[in-house]
Amino acid sequence: MNFNRHHLLGMKGLTKEEIETILTTAESLKEISFRDIKKVPTLRGKTVVNFFHEPSTRTRTSFEIAAKRLSADTVSLSAGTSSLVKGETLVDTAKNLEAMNPDIIVMRHSMAGAPHLLSRMVKPSILNAGDGMHEHPTQALLDLLTIREKKGTIEGLKVSIIGDIAHSRVARSNIIGLKTMRAQVTVAGPPTMIPPFIETMGVEVASNLQEAIVGADVIMMLRVQLERQKQMLFPSLREYSRFFGLTVDLLKKAKRDVIIMHPGPINRGVEMQSEVADGPYSVILDQVTNGVAVRMALLYLLLGGNKSEMDN
Amino acid sequence: MNFNRHHLLGMKGLTKEEIETILTTAESLKEISFRDIKKVPTLRGKTVVNFFHEPSTRTRTSFEIAAKRLSADTVSLSAGTSSLVKGETLVDTAKNLEAMNPDIIVMRHSMAGAPHLLSRMVKPSILNAGDGMHEHPTQALLDLLTIREKKGTIEGLKVSIIGDIAHSRVARSNIIGLKTMRAQVTVAGPPTMIPPFIETMGVEVASNLQEAIVGADVIMMLRVQLERQKQMLFPSLREYSRFFGLTVDLLKKAKRDVIIMHPGPINRGVEMQSEVADGPYSVILDQVTNGVAVRMALLYLLLGGNKSEMDN
Amino acid sequence: MNFNRHHLLGMKGLTKEEIETILTTAESLKEISFRDIKKVPTLRGKTVVNFFHEPSTRTRTSFEIAAKRLSADTVSLSAGTSSLVKGETLVDTAKNLEAMNPDIIVMRHSMAGAPHLLSRMVKPSILNAGDGMHEHPTQALLDLLTIREKKGTIEGLKVSIIGDIAHSRVARSNIIGLKTMRAQVTVAGPPTMIPPFIETMGVEVASNLQEAIVGADVIMMLRVQLERQKQMLFPSLREYSRFFGLTVDLLKKAKRDVIIMHPGPINRGVEMQSEVADGPYSVILDQVTNGVAVRMALLYLLLGGNKSEMDN
Numbered sequence: 001m002n003f004n005r006h007h008l009l010g011m012k013g014l015t016k017e018e019i020e021t022i023l024t025t026a027e028s029l030k031e032i033s034f035r036d037i038k039k040v041p042t043l044r045g046k047t048v049v050n051f052f053h054e055p056s057t058r059t060r061t062s063f064e065i066a067a068k069r070l071s072a073d074t075v076s077l078s079a080g081t082s083s084l085v086k087g088e089t090l091v092d093t094a095k096n097l098e099a100m101n102p103d104i105i106v107m108r109h110s111m112a113g114a115p116h117l118l119s120r121m122v123k124p125s126i127l128n129a130g131d132g133m134h135e136h137p138t139q140a141l142l143d144l145l146t147i148r149e150k151k152g153t154i155e156g157l158k159v160s161i162i163g164d165i166a167h168s169r170v171a172r173s174n175i176i177g178l179k180t181m182r183a184q185v186t187v188a189g190p191p192t193m194i195p196p197f198i199e200t201m202g203v204e205v206a207s208n209l210q211e212a213i214v215g216a217d218v219i220m221m222l223r224v225q226l227e228r229q230k231q232m233l234f235p236s237l238r239e240y241s242r243f244f245g246l247t248v249d250l251l252k253k254a255k256r257d258v259i260i261m262h263p264g265p266i267n268r269g270v271e272m273q274s275e276v277a278d279g280p281y282s283v284i285l286d287q288v289t290n291g292v293a294v295r296m297a298l299l300y301l302l303l304g305g306n307k308s309e310m311d312n
Numbered sequence: 313m314n315f316n317r318h319h320l321l322g323m324k325g326l327t328k329e330e331i332e333t334i335l336t337t338a339e340s341l342k343e344i345s346f347r348d349i350k351k352v353p354t355l356r357g358k359t360v361v362n363f364f365h366e367p368s369t370r371t372r373t374s375f376e377i378a379a380k381r382l383s384a385d386t387v388s389l390s391a392g393t394s395s396l397v398k399g400e401t402l403v404d405t406a407k408n409l410e411a412m413n414p415d416i417i418v419m420r421h422s423m424a425g426a427p428h429l430l431s432r433m434v435k436p437s438i439l440n441a442g443d444g445m446h447e448h449p450t451q452a453l454l455d456l457l458t459i460r461e462k463k464g465t466i467e468g469l470k471v472s473i474i475g476d477i478a479h480s481r482v483a484r485s486n487i488i489g490l491k492t493m494r495a496q497v498t499v500a501g502p503p504t505m506i507p508p509f510i511e512t513m514g515v516e517v518a519s520n521l522q523e524a525i526v527g528a529d530v531i532m533m534l535r536v537q538l539e540r541q542k543q544m545l546f547p548s549l550r551e552y553s554r555f556f557g558l559t560v561d562l563l564k565k566a567k568r569d570v571i572i573m574h575p576g577p578i579n580r581g582v583e584m585q586s587e588v589a590d591g592p593y594s595v596i597l598d599q600v601t602n603g604v605a606v607r608m609a610l611l612y613l614l615l616g617g618n619k620s621e622m623d624n
Numbered sequence: 625m626n627f628n629r630h631h632l633l634g635m636k637g638l639t640k641e642e643i644e645t646i647l648t649t650a651e652s653l654k655e656i657s658f659r660d661i662k663k664v665p666t667l668r669g670k671t672v673v674n675f676f677h678e679p680s681t682r683t684r685t686s687f688e689i690a691a692k693r694l695s696a697d698t699v700s701l702s703a704g705t706s707s708l709v710k711g712e713t714l715v716d717t718a719k720n721l722e723a724m725n726p727d728i729i730v731m732r733h734s735m736a737g738a739p740h741l742l743s744r745m746v747k748p749s750i751l752n753a754g755d756g757m758h759e760h761p762t763q764a765l766l767d768l769l770t771i772r773e774k775k776g777t778i779e780g781l782k783v784s785i786i787g788d789i790a791h792s793r794v795a796r797s798n799i800i801g802l803k804t805m806r807a808q809v810t811v812a813g814p815p816t817m818i819p820p821f822i823e824t825m826g827v828e829v830a831s832n833l834q835e836a837i838v839g840a841d842v843i844m845m846l847r848v849q850l851e852r853q854k855q856m857l858f859p860s861l862r863e864y865s866r867f868f869g870l871t872v873d874l875l876k877k878a879k880r881d882v883i884i885m886h887p888g889p890i891n892r893g894v895e896m897q898s899e900v901a902d903g904p905y906s907v908i909l910d911q912v913t914n915g916v917a918v919r920m921a922l923l924y925l926l927l928g929g930n931k932s933e934m935d936n
Contacts, residue, residue, distance in 0.1 A: 345724070345725040346725065347669070349668060349670075350669045350670070350697075350727075351669035373673075373699055376699050377699055380671070381697075538711060576720060577711055577712035578712065579711055597720070597722075598723075600723035601724065
């Protein structure tokens, strides 16, 4: 076991060994959620603050359940109710939270780099739950866990990521994590959604969806963020789904044991047909289950579970 | 004891024995809320998700307190913060929640039948906390508990329900429950608020409020939903309260031991005079106390408390 | 130890001995927040309802953390989600909460006197977390704790309070508490913000900021409530900060061991320069830490911790 970090800010900088420690810890904690009594006393007396400047019921719920299954106390501050934030700088808000002695601040923020800034200013662990268009490391880790679980390994796999690569923190964190784990990554999407110089990340660009699908072990569909549609990155949803929506027909060209992932929530009929989302290759709900496990692992590792275990 | 259900979707279909089991369980759990230490470890390690698509502080608070007094972990998703729901079908939202392994989903939804739909799609227990204009079974059960507590029995009692019978899930669930328990039910209200063919439910229709009151053991006043006033179901609040508001004067024609119920929140001066709401016949606050007890009983019974007890 | 109150409604009426009991209890509970396992079982099985009719993430979070570190169960009702309140009188809402058998209702309300009204109507303890422009006793107590901690005593100290004295519940509660503890209190602010007859509270009025600063042991800056700016109590923020903003230069005229306080959140550059807020005299974050300790102490004392200790 090899994990001595105090913060988890992104996939960038994590070593292969660290990622493996997180995944292995998650695997061993996962079964707690399947017990009759879904709770261990590991983090009793720890205070977890969920500080969600951007709304996200899905991720917040996953963190809250993860913390409670480890017996930590949780306090949630959300954007809507967070008068804490009004007229106060982000650093002042964080300093105020710090003064209440939480052990960890799980933080989502619309501003890229916000968790990194705070990690230099406050003592509690900072766990990035998504910052702007930058990183979403817990999503990447739950995706890696799901791939490893289904495929046995990550190294050498061909993973294709489809959609708005340029503006997706899910894509960015996954690309970094997958490359660290030595997977081959291909991306595909409308030209306006493929960042220039993406090849410098060690990624191949497919010229269309079919090219990305053929031979892929893993197909990762990104969510179309409908609110971004106003920016005219693609002509229409209908166009998008015609060229980049996954259909049963297209899937026939994929490997027999391909798995299909999506970070949710799905826009059915846009990123993929319902038959694909609910079909035998889909591991979308496994991802959600693994999300709780990965978050339990990170809370455990960041709060020193690992260290104290080594001490004994 | 006779309770082997996995879901509680409505009063419809519950047998007299099942209702009696719920009420008896609630009666025995009720005293926990009066202890100095208001907590038993019964549901430790169980995860209760309160999924309130319609806002309802009152009912959500009651469920949250009930769950905590049984030591369950609670996570609340409310309509306001529930980005989970945006752009996602209800079934997908539920499937996602299911993937986080909750034991029970307590659910309020504006759409009639939503809990029934989900109960066929997901594994955790579904507990209906109110679905559209359809059912609100925990309200009916807490009402039944209050009646049984105050009157010793429900069978044979004359219960009059006053108000908007046609659009009230409280009325519907109560009528079903009361008939199952063999009470006589009379309804009264403005003609636009009495559903046609209501007699097929075994209910009598009184032609005015006084007729409904005379001889009644229980008078159940429904809340006037002021937001519905726009639909012109009655000419004005003043007209409504003149014909269907309970006054001290009218109460003189009721039985000496009548009890007066209201699901809350009361519009004082509309459904009844303040003197009636706060008077000696009112059991409105007993209903609230019994609400916690009934919800504790349902969490306990649905989560298998009963079964494990039988196993031992 | 001397504390037999059931409610904490304000600083008014608290004796010097009672305040000392609260501060000493807070001091002894404070170290729990610095432990590795930040939790004691003292209030296990107690139900704390946080009823915040006015939004306040900061104070609510502090109370929630305080309650959880003492193992109490917490339920939060906030203005946004509180349909409980709509169309219902405040007393009815409180009576409904009471019927769910909470042990304590922590309450913030925009209406001065709301907690006092409820304390006469319901059985659970009422803890005032701020009522209109009236009182904010937990803020005053955490301020007193901070002063005592930093200065060893409160008696005889010269405390200057700067800002909108007339409309600040923080100022009012602090003046009452400081006078009870036999401090000397001076106030300063724009003429429209100094209440007439303030001298009857035993307070001196300084004619300008410098006069208030010279010789002060404690400088307490009040928050400028920007939303009140519309009422034209002062010509502009720029004017306000020019005459009543604390600067590094001005601080040179203060005592060498002065401490600077602010209830937060700070408007940097308005009430004080950033260099002052972050400088060596500032105890602003100590106030936040002490906020958790004082709230733990009050929950403990109001819920009878003190009495049971004496019984043993």
